[in-house]
Amino acid sequence: NAGVTQTPKFRVLKTGQSMTLLCAQDMNHEYMYWYRQDPGMGLRLIHYSVGEGTTAKGEVPDGYNVSRLKKQNFLLGLESAAPSQTSVYFCASRPGQINTGELFFGEGSRLTVL
Amino acid sequence: AQSVTQPDIHITVSEGASLELRCNYSYGATPYLFWYVQSPGQGLQLLLKYFSGDTLVQGIKGFEAEFKRSQSSFNLRKPSVHWSDAAEYFCAVGAGNNDMRFGAGTRLTVKP
Numbered sequence: 001n002a003g004v005t006q007t008p009k010f011r012v013l014k015t016g017q018s019m020t021l022l023c024a025q026d027m028n029h030e031y032m033y034w035y036r037q038d039p040g041m042g043l044r045l046i047h048y049s050v051g052e053g054t055t056a057k058g059e060v061p062d063g064y065n066v067s068r069l070k071k072q073n074f075l076l077g078l079e080s081a082a083p084s085q086t087s088v089y090f091c092a093s094r095p096g097q098i099n100t101g102e103l104f105f106g107e108g109s110r111l112t113v114l
Numbered sequence: 115a116q117s118v119t120q121p122d123i124h125i126t127v128s129e130g131a132s133l134e135l136r137c138n139y140s141y142g143a144t145p146y147l148f149w150y151v152q153s154p155g156q157g158l159q160l161l162l163k164y165f166s167g168d169t170l171v172q173g174i175k176g177f178e179a180e181f182k183r184s185q186s187s188f189n190l191r192k193p194s195v196h197w198s199d200a201a202e203y204f205c206a207v208g209a210g211n212n213d214m215r216f217g218a219g220t221r222l223t224v225k226p
Contacts, residue, residue: 035216040123042218043158107155
């Protein structure tokens with residue numbers, strides 16, 4: 001049971017570099033989410049998707065872009081990384097309707113921007 | 115948009131003692147409410163959820179939570195804490211606009 005898989009799990013970037021985090025889920029879930037977790041701030045929603053080909057902004061979308069070209073994958077991109085984007089990033093997914101299930105989380109990706 | 119407040123950043127309890135973690139939410143309609151637990155280095159795992167009906171909900175690992183609409187609260191409780199319950203706990207609220215918002219979390223330390 002793979003569930004939700006995030007790659008890479010660790011990455012160190014220099015300011016201004018770009019990178020993409022990949023989230024893959026094998027549960028045929030419609031909804032996918034990207035959160036960032038920072039000490040004392042809990043999880044903050046960056047972007048989410050309610051289905052293939054759709055994306056929407058969350059609480060803290062600036063500096064990030066996302067794409068959902070395939071139902072099972074949700075990519076989070078940083079075009080020009082900044083130290084403020086140092087964080088642990090979590091991907092999550094769920095079935096189509098909110099009252100049919102909880103969020104299923106990946107194990108997180110720790111990103112450090114120097 | 116909906117929001118969640120967890121007033122306690124860190125709580126320490128003795129093993130075997132009772133536990134209550136507080137959660138207050140802000141949302142104009144009936145919310146969907148959740149409690150998640152995160153062990154170190156791991157993703158989040160669902161403990162319990164409230165959608166409608168009985169305001170006292172039971173979850174895994176002996177946890178329960180009570181929805182109180184008048185107080186906009188959804189506090190998590192456990193009658194007797196075990197050392198393995200040490201973790202960070204997050205309250206979350208979902209709404210009709212499909213996103214889920216989390217509180218800042220409460221870190222639980224269990225003393226032997």
